[in-house]
Amino acid sequence: MQALNLSLGVSLLLSVLKVSVGACTGALSLLSEALHSLVDVASSVSAIWTKRSSSEHLSHRLEALILAIGALWIFFEIAIGHFTMISPGPGILVSLLSLFLYTFTYIANAEEAFSSKAVHANRIHILSDIVGSLLVLLGLVVSFFTGLAWIDKAIAGLIASGLLVLSLVLATSDGHD
Ligand SMILES: [Zn+2]
Numbered sequence: 113m114q115a116l117n118l119s120l121g122v123s124l125l126l127s128v129l130k131v132s133v134g135a136c137t138g139a140l141s142l143l144s145e146a147l148h149s150l151v152d153v154a155s156s157v158s159a160i161w162t163k164r165s166s167s168e169h170l171s172h173r174l175e176a177l178i179l180a181i182g183a184l185w186i187f188f189e190i191a192i193g194h195f196t197m198i199s200p201g202p203g204i205l206v207s208l209l210s211l212f213l214y215t216f217t218y219i220a221n222a223e224e225a226f227s228s229k230a231v232h233a234n235r236i237h238i239l240s241d242i243v244g245s246l247l248v249l250l251g252l253v254v255s256f257f258t259g260l261a262w263i264d265k266a267i268a269g270l271i272a273s274g275l276l277v278l279s280l281v282l283a284t285s286d287g288h289d
Pocket residue numbers: 148149152237238240241
């Protein structure tokens with residue numbers, strides 16, 4: 113249970129940071145990851161407080177819906193171009209922090225993962241969080257050194273595609289993991 117609380121705290125902190133820094137600096141890749149973290153907050157809450165499989169089933173459907181709408185919004189923003197990345201620096205710091213926190217959570221969950229199925233499933237999920245943060249970091253670092261702002265949008269598209277796949281997996285899963 114402690115491991116799930118840790119995950120919730122980390123997702124909560126990171127979603128606030130990613131939304132604010134992503135919106136202020138125009139980093140769409142960070143906003144895509146913010147959407148991911150927000151859904152993580154929702155799933156951590158449901159993993160902690162919802163132990164009945166029927167409502168778990170419902171929460172998976174809800175997460176899938178939020179992810180699909182969010183991913184479509186990101187594709188829309190890429191096409192419309194509302195967001196222009198002003199500076200990659202702050203986003204680089206946030207993605208470094210998320211990499212650190214996700215890796216810490218992953219290591220901290222190791223023991224509990226043997227006894228709890230929910231923690232084990234959550235731990236596998238943290239690997240996808242680590243990959244997402246690495247992608248954002250990579251895109252922003254390349255933008256930082258080359259000045260090519262479109263790379264951020266390419267990464268955002270990649271993450272949004274991943275979230276769309278995740279949404280389909282959640283929508284078709286039976287809610288029992
Ligand atoms: Zn996640």
